[in-house]
Structure formats: structure tokens, C-alpha cells
Amino acid sequence: xxxxxxxxxxxxxxxxxxELITRDLKVKYRxxxxxxxxxxxxxxxxMAILTMIFSxxxxxxxxxYPLYLICGQTLWSFFNESTNQAMYSVLYNGxxxxxxxxxxxxxxxxRVLSSFVTMSFSLxxxxxxxxxxxxxxxxxxxxxxxxxxxLLLFSxxxxxxxxxxxxxxxxxxxxxxVVTLAWMYMTPIFYSLDIVPEKxxxxxxxxxxxxxxxxxxxxxxxGQIPTAGVWIFCGIxxxxxxxxxxxxxxxxxxxxxxxL
Amino acid sequence: xxxxxxxxxxxxMRFNLAEEKTDTIKEYFVKLLRGKxxxxxxxxxxxxxxxxxxxxxxxxxxxxxxGKSTLLKIIAGVLYPSSGSVSVHGSxxxxxxxxxxxxxxxxxxxxxxxxxxxxxxxxxxxxxHFQEIIEFSELQQxxxxxxxxxxxxxxxxxxxSIATIVKADVLVVDEILAVGDYKFQQxxxxxxxxxxxxxxxxxxxxxxxxxxxxxxQKAIWLDHGKAMAIGDVDEVYRAYHQATD
Numbered sequence: 126x127x128x129x130x131x132x133x134x135x136x137x138x139x140x141x142x143x144e145l146i147t148r149d150l151k152v153k154y155r156x157x158x159x160x161x162x163x164x165x166x167x168x169x170x171x172m173a174i175l176t177m178i179f180s181x182x183x184x185x186x187x188x189x190y191p192l193y194l195i196c197g198q199t200l201w202s203f204f205n206e207s208t209n210q211a212m213y214s215v216l217y218n219g220x221x222x223x224x225x226x227x228x229x230x231x232x233x234x235x236r237v238l239s240s241f242v243t244m245s246f247s248l249x250x251x252x253x254x255x256x257x258x259x260x261x262x263x264x265x266x267x268x269x270x271x272x273x274x275x276l277l278l279f280s281x282x283x284x285x286x287x288x289x290x291x292x293x294x295x296x297x298x299x300x301x302x303v304v305t306l307a308w309m310y311m312t313p314i315f316y317s318l319d320i321v322p323e324k325x326x327x328x329x330x331x332x333x334x335x336x337x338x339x340x341x342x343x344x345x346x347x348g349q350i351p352t353a354g355v356w357i358f359c360g361i362x363x364x365x366x367x368x369x370x371x372x373x374x375x376x377x378x379x380x381x382x383x384x385l
Numbered sequence: 386x387x388x389x390x391x392x393x394x395x396x397x398m399r400f401n402l403a404e405e406k407t408d409t410i411k412e413y414f415v416k417l418l419r420g421k422x423x424x425x426x427x428x429x430x431x432x433x434x435x436x437x438x439x440x441x442x443x444x445x446x447x448x449x450x451x452g453k454s455t456l457l458k459i460i461a462g463v464l465y466p467s468s469g470s471v472s473v474h475g476s477x478x479x480x481x482x483x484x485x486x487x488x489x490x491x492x493x494x495x496x497x498x499x500x501x502x503x504x505x506x507x508x509x510x511x512x513x514h515f516q517e518i519i520e521f522s523e524l525q526q527x528x529x530x531x532x533x534x535x536x537x538x539x540x541x542x543x544x545x546s547i548a549t550i551v552k553a554d555v556l557v558v559d560e561i562l563a564v565g566d567y568k569f570q571q572x573x574x575x576x577x578x579x580x581x582x583x584x585x586x587x588x589x590x591x592x593x594x595x596x597x598x599x600x601x602q603k604a605i606w607l608d609h610g611k612a613m614a615i616g617d618v619d620e621v622y623r624a625y626h627q628a629t630d
Binding site: 137138140141143144145148151152218220221222223224225226227294295296379380382383 | 400409410411413458461462463464465477478487488489490491495498499501502503504505506507508
């Protein structure tokens with residue numbers, strides 16, 4: 126009964142979801158001359174700089190380093206941006222929440238989705254790198270949406286937890302910036318897993334982000350389909366994060382209004 | 386036979402005064418350890434029950450801090466009552482109140498679409514009514530100015546125009562007419578009368594007895610969160626004046 130009502134509710138709020146996503150995209154590039162082009166330029170420029178640093182100065186020996194790098198970097202920056210934005214989403218929309226009933230999960234979810242749209246523009250940057258580096262194209266490339274969907278669900282879950290907690294404790298906001306820094310270094314974005322000591326490598330293998338990124342790279346760079354174990358790990362971690370996010374959010378949302 | 390559109394049964398709204406000040410995790414645990422978390426309780430609304438029928442216009446009256454706005458927020462679904470039940474059979478327009486419910490960074494144009502979407506209306510519907518909203522609010526010149534640059538009167542105009550154009554079943558108006566200039570007050574008044582004639586249910590908070598009597602048939606007098614009198618506007622005002630004078 127309740128479930129049915131909330132499904133119906135969801136349909137009613139699709140226009141709102143669309144409106145919030147377009148708002149995010151508009152605000153993001155407001156008053157910049159190049160606008161959406163930045164979604165393309167930004168990852169390319171970052172890649173160029175990081176490639177210079179890590180292949181010239183630190184001399185990492187990873188074949189097709191630019192592509193290796195931009196794959197990891199695109200997925201990571203999506204995760205980083207979307208969860209950070211989601212964290213503030215309920216706080217920022219306090220004015221609206223105080224005025225009219227809206228299902229509150231709309232805010233973190235729409236934030237993550239708008240980052241997802243931005244990331245889709247950035248995928249074009251990956252295509253450019255694929256072409257420029259003359260990487261042989263494998264048919265496995267067609268499966269590229271799979272790891273992205275895993276990542277999307279995972280980010281929604283994490284975003285929901287953060288957005289709910291940050292309403293009660295603003296400390297979460299400060300803490301999370303440190304957590305993401307540690308998390309970034311624990312994710313092989315610019316290095317590969319072979320160069321880290323075994324103890325650390327074990328830790329990194331527990332990191333879902335490592336698996337989503339590796340999944341994506343296997344498809345694009347190496348033309349391989351990941352083993353069943355990887356699929357299962359990715360599936361469980363993303364759905365698990367989503368479930369935990371929904372549970373915590375539902376439990377906490379009732380009293381949001383008192384803390385906004 | 387007219388049906389109840391709003392049913393309120395034994396609604397309590399309890400605020401925890403100490404709890405609200407806990408903003409950081411450290412503070413939270415310090416208080417938890419000292420057993421000081423659920424500190425003093427405050428009832429903003431206490432055991433209020435009433436029904437409102439479709440098409441009725443009801444005023445909430447009472448002194449500042451008597452729980453009027455809290456009750457409106459509960460009805461609008463913004464606050465959850467601590468106990469009791471509220472059921473509303475129909476759509477509710479965004480609470481029109483002083484201060485904004487807008488995204489300050491966005492322009493009036495964008496806020497109109499956003500607010501429409503909040504009520505479940507898509508772009509097509511809002512496109513059809515966009516002109517009407519702008520004309521009513523008389524903000525033609527400022528459509529593409531971010532709302533943060535608006536005056537409070539302008540924000541109130543915009544809020545009122547949006548909330549009344551979408552023709553929700555219930556309109557909730559919290560002391561908005563206090564900021565508009567005289568002419569705009571007249572316009573709002575006319576618009577509300579029109580909506581009432583069209584079957585909209587109105588919930589109205591105002592400190593102006595004149596306005597209340599013009600618009601509403603029924604009134605509910607709240608004092609310290611309790612409903613002291615419910616009924617015909619004139620009778621409730623009589624009781625109210627007797628008690629306060």
C-alpha cells in the first residue's frame with residue numbers, strides 16, 4: 126500500500142527531477158564563456174598535466190598511460206563531485222523543503238544524476254584520447270555502460286548517507302573532504318596495483334571504486350570481460366551501498382526540517 | 386454533501402529545545418554522556434482536532450507564537466506531527482509566507498519552472514501559464530534577474546502569483562498580504578475570492594481582522610498551541626477579544 130503510493134509519488138515528481146538536473150547544469154557553467162565545453166576540456170587538461178608528471182617525473186611504466194589515466198580520473202571525479210554535491214543538497218534546498226512537501230530523496234538523487242550527465246560529456250574526452258593514441262578498438266567497449274551503472278548506484282547510496290548525516294552534523298562536511306583525499310590515494314587512478322606492497326594491495330581490493338575503474342579499463346584498454354567474481358563484487362557493493370543509503374535516509378528524513 | 390478535505394485528529398507538535406542546539410558530533414556526545422539530550426520540551430501545538438470541508442475558507446487567529454504557522458506547516462506536510470494524524474485529500478500549493486521559498490541564485494523565470502515542478506507540473510503546463518504569472522506579479526522587467534536581488538515585496542508577489550496560478554485544491558497563506566502595497570493587496574484579495582468561488586479551500590493566517598472577515602467564514606483561535614474556539618468567524622473573534630482585552 127505504502128510502496129504503491131510512493132511509486133505513484135515518484136511519477137509525479139519526474140518533472141521536478143528534470144528541473145533540478147537542468148538547474149544544476151545551468152548553474153555549474155553560468156557566466157563561463159566556454160560553458161559545457163569545460164566538461165570536455167577539464168578532463169583533457171588534467172590528463173595532460175598528470176601524464177606529464179607521472180610519466181616524465183615519476184616514470185611510471187604503464188602502457189598507454191594517457192588512456193589509463195583518463196579512465197580512472199573521469200570515473201573518480203564523477204564519484205567525488207556527485208557525492209560532494211549530494212552531501213550539500215538537502216542543506217541547500219532547505220528553503221524549498223520548508224515551504225512545500227517534496228519527497229526529500231529527490232535532492233541527493235538529482236545531484237548525482239546531474240553529475241552523471243556532466244560525466245557523459247566527459248566520456249567524449251575519453252573517445253578523443255582513444256582516437257589520438259590510436260588504441261586498437263575492442264568490441265568489449267560496447268559494454269562500457271555496465272561499470273558506469275554500478276558506479277552510479279554506488280554514488281547514489283553514498284550521496285544519500287552523506288546528505289542525511291550532514292543535516293544533523295555539519296562536521297560530516299569537513300570530515301568527508303579528508304576521507305575523499307585518503308580514498309583517492311587508495312584508488313589506483315594514476316598508479317597501477319602492481320607497484321604497491323601486498324598489504325596495501327589487499328586493502329585496495331576491498332575498495333569498490335578500484336573495481337569499477339578496473340572494470341571500465343578492462344573493457345576499453347585491454348578488450349577483456351572481467352571475471353564473474355568482479356561482476357558479483359561490483360553488483361553487491363553498488364546495490365549494498367544503495368540499500369544502506371535508502372535505509373539511513375528514510376530513517377533520518379523525518380526530522381530534517383528541524384535542523385535546516 | 387461536501388466532503389472533508391482536511392482532517393486533523395489530536396495533533397501534537399513537540400519541539401525539543403535542547404536537542405536543536407546540538408550541531409556538532411562532539412556536542413552531541415558530550416550531551417549524551419551527561420544525559421542532557423532530551424532536555425526541555427515545548428508544545429507548539431497541543432491536541433488540536435478539526436475538519437475542514439472542501440471549498441471552505443478558514444482563518445487561523447491568535448497571538449504571535451500561538452502555533453498558527455506550525456499548524457500550517459503540519460497541514461502542508463512540511464512538518465511531521467509528534468502524535469496525532471493529519472490527512473489531506475487533494476493537492477496543496479506551496480506555503481505562501483514571508484521570506485522566500487526560492488532558489489536565490491536563480492532568476493524569476495527559472496524559479497517559476499522550479500516551483501511548478503515542485504507541484505508536479507511539467508514545462509508545457511508552465512509555459513502556458515508563464516505569461517499569466519508574470520503579468521499578475523507585475524515583474525515583467527525583472528524576469529531574468531536573480532531572485533536574490535529582489536525586495537521582500539517582490540518576492541511575495543512572485544510567490545503569490547505562482548501558488549495561485551497552479552490551482553491547487555488547498556491554498557495556504559501565511560501573513561503574506563502584510564508586505565504588498567495597497568494595490569497589490571487588492572489584487573491578491575480578488576484572486577483569492579475568485580479561487581474560493583472556484584472551489585479552492587483556503588487556509589489563511591492574518592493579524593488583520595478586516596481581511597479575515599472579508600475572506601473567511603470560519604475561524605480557529607489558537608492560544609499556546611491549543612484550539613480555544615472553532616466556528617463562525619464573528620463568534621470566534623468575539624471570544625478572542627473577550628479573552629485578550
